[in-house]
Amino acid sequence: MMDRSGYHALRGNEDDDTFLKDPNKVSDRPHLHSRVLHDTSSASRDLRKDDTEVVDADIDDEIDTLESVDSTFQFSSIMTMLWSSTALISDGYNMAIIGNVTLFLEKATSVDMLTEMRGQISNSFLVGQIIGLLGFGILIDKMGRNVGALFTTLILIVGIAISTAAYGTTPLGLVWILIVGRGIAGVGAGGEYPVCTTTAAEAADDQHATAPWRGFITAASTILSIDLGFVLASLIPMVLLLFSDGKHYELIWRLSIGLGAILPLSILYYRILARTSSTYEQYGQSTISLPYKLIFSKYWMTFIGTAGTWSMYNLVAVPFAIFASIIASQLNPDGSLVKDFGYSTLIQTFCLPGGLVGGWCADRFGRKRTLVVGFALQACLGFVIGGTIRQIQTMPSLFLILYGIFLFLGEAGPGSTVFVISAEAYPTVIRGVMIGLSAAVAKTAAATSTQVFNPILTYWEGDYVKAQQVVFLVGSIFCVFGAILARIFVEEIPLGTDLSRAEEIYESFQREGAEARILK
Incomplete structure (x- = not known):
């Protein structure tokens, strides 16, 4: 960042001729010559001092504005990387959790899903992911990363809510509602892949301090976060099982799925206010086909x-x-x-x-x-x-x-x-x-x-x-x-x-x- 001396060097010095006059033209009387020279020199110094103070004030305002914008943008980039990581932790958790709670679901509903229904529940999330990957990949290139990030979060929350509250007059009806909810959640989870990968890489590239570590930051914001979500998807049902003394299977599977909404909800407010990366502002936003x-x-x-x-x-x-x-x-x-x-x-x-x-x-x-x-x-x-x-x-x-x-x-x-x-x-x-x-x-x-x-x-x-x-x-x-x-x-x-x-x-x-x- 340019300091104040740099601004002075760029502006240069004011032309003294605008402030000083030739004292020889003031008077022909010798006894007044030195007095006039002293007075005009003092006036010149006062004017230059006042002008320099004004210039310094303007430069200070410019620097303060630049520092404010730079610190705001740097904070936004760091938060973007953090929330991208949080979103993919949620992705990994919601991807893996259904396989870990299927047994509890079977015990609670008495529906044997070891064959057909279990596969349909898993496949609904996978199909939703593929739709989200393709749809949001196009969306974030056309409308911006922040728009895609907001909608993936909202869709994921809706899907988790439907899955958690799934209810039917028969156990089979409950399972079909769960399939619908998992499919919707899959769309949001799939959309997070292009959203988080692009935003993490572009946010890391925006800052001089993080650009050399772009690979590390992108990997930590993506695969590490997904793996952490997988770990939590095994750990949380185990903790709930311990606290329930091996009973209350319906409570365990509903809580396990419902807890997957905590992380998306925690980043929703930021994603509403998030600003797009400077990389996308400069090179993206294509309005042509x-x-x-x-x-x-x-x-x-x-x-x-x-x-x-x-x-x-x-x-x-x-x-x-x-x-x-x-x-x-x-x-x-x-x-x-x-x-x-x-x-x-x-x-x-x-x-x-x-x-x-x-x-x-x-x-x-x-x-x-x-x-x-x-x-x-x-x-x-x-x-x-x-x-x-x-x-x-x-x-x-x-x-x-x-x-x-x-x-x-x-x-x-x-x-x-x-x-x-x-x-x-x-x-x-x-x-x-x-x-x-x-x-x-x-x-x-x-x-x-x-x-x-x-x-x-x-x-x-x-x-x-x-x-x-x-x-x-x-x-x-x-x-x-x-x-x-x-x-x-x-x-x-x-x-x-x-x-x-x-x-x-x-x-x-x-x-x-x-x-x-x-x-x-």
């Missing part, structure tokens, strides 16, 4: 890189997160629900450091290198576990630690970098829609992953060790594919560059396209 066909001709390789690596990450992360409940039950032979939730919470906790380590590595070693190495290390460990699983199974503690490290590597490598790369690879005018598209493809891959792994578990139902071995080997193969996709299609973004690099590439592409059309 974007030529998406032409844009894809430029960014198709980038899209394969972001959508492909994100999909490979989801193909491993989602089924292995579900797989954690099976491992927890194996570690808990007496069948205690509290212990099941405790082991699940412990397993999910291994993921938390991954987002921090991955974000730090992305800023220090590069996004692409962190992504490729993360996939490769996870694949190697998966092959080792799969190849020696019969020996490892005899040592439950060792198996639990190795499984936790496997999850950690997934978050430290692809889990953190897919968000960072997707936010930085595209220009502002299409950043939201391309993140939404990439994540939508990845969510679709997550849905199909259950179709890949469930038959494996069913086929070797009588031999869980063999089933786990095949699951680890197949998951490791997906990691290898992810590393190959990253190596070929993901562009390495030079360290130390800001988001304007993507704008310069896009503007150059626009000029080339305009020149080509003129030549035709």
Whole structure:
């Protein structure tokens, strides 16, 4: 920031000739000459002093105004990063909570949802997420990040409220209301992905102090927050179960779902008042219809890189997160629900450091290198576990630690970098829609992953060790594919560059396209 001396240097000194007159012209009498010279010099100094005081006052006002605007904008950027993180903690919680309270719902309603209805409840949220990803990706590029952030929060709150208060004249009717509520909540949760990823990256880029740590901040605001939501989704039902003495199942499932509204409600007021990032103000707000066909001709390789690596990450992360409940039950032979939730919470906790380590590595070693190495290390460990699983199974503690490290590597490598790369690879005018598209493809891959792994578990139902071995080997193969996709299609973004690099590439592409059309 420019100081006061800098302002004086820019303005320069006033011209003394406007204040001094030639004393020789005042009088020809020698005895008055020195007196007139003294008087006029004193008057000149007084005038210059008064003028300097006025200039200083103006400069002080200008500096105070700039400092006020800068501090306000800096505070807004910091709060944007904080609330983006809070929103995705809520996302992770609301995504995972239904799987953890389904058992309580079954006991409270006496409806057997082990097959058809359980899948419909999960799929309703997933379908809603895909709609939110695509819809809000377009919305935030056209109408602004703050508009999208406000509406995602409102929709999520409405969906949670409907799910919590679900009621029907029959248990089956209650379940269908729950499906509707979960679908609405999914739209809001899906919209948070492009909203929070873009706002966190742009807010970090707005400040000189945080720009060099943009990768770390984006990873902490996205994948770390989602993982923390998953941990809370196991921890809170366990606490409620302990306080209820293993009874009051209806109260447990309703409270568990309803508590998911606390975080969205806590950020609603800020999102009403939030200001958009300077990056979006400068490069976004496109009022013209974007030529998406032409844009894809430029960014198709980038899209394969972001959508492909994100999909490979989801193909491993989602089924292995579900797989954690099976491992927890194996570690808990007496069948205690509290212990099941405790082991699940412990397993999910291994993921938390991954987002921090991955974000730090992305800023220090590069996004692409962190992504490729993360996939490769996870694949190697998966092959080792799969190849020696019969020996490892005899040592439950060792198996639990190795499984936790496997999850950690997934978050430290692809889990953190897919968000960072997707936010930085595209220009502002299409950043939201391309993140939404990439994540939508990845969510679709997550849905199909259950179709890949469930038959494996069913086929070797009588031999869980063999089933786990095949699951680890197949998951490791997906990691290898992810590393190959990253190596070929993901562009390495030079360290130390800001988001304007993507704008310069896009503007150059626009000029080339305009020149080509003129030549035709």
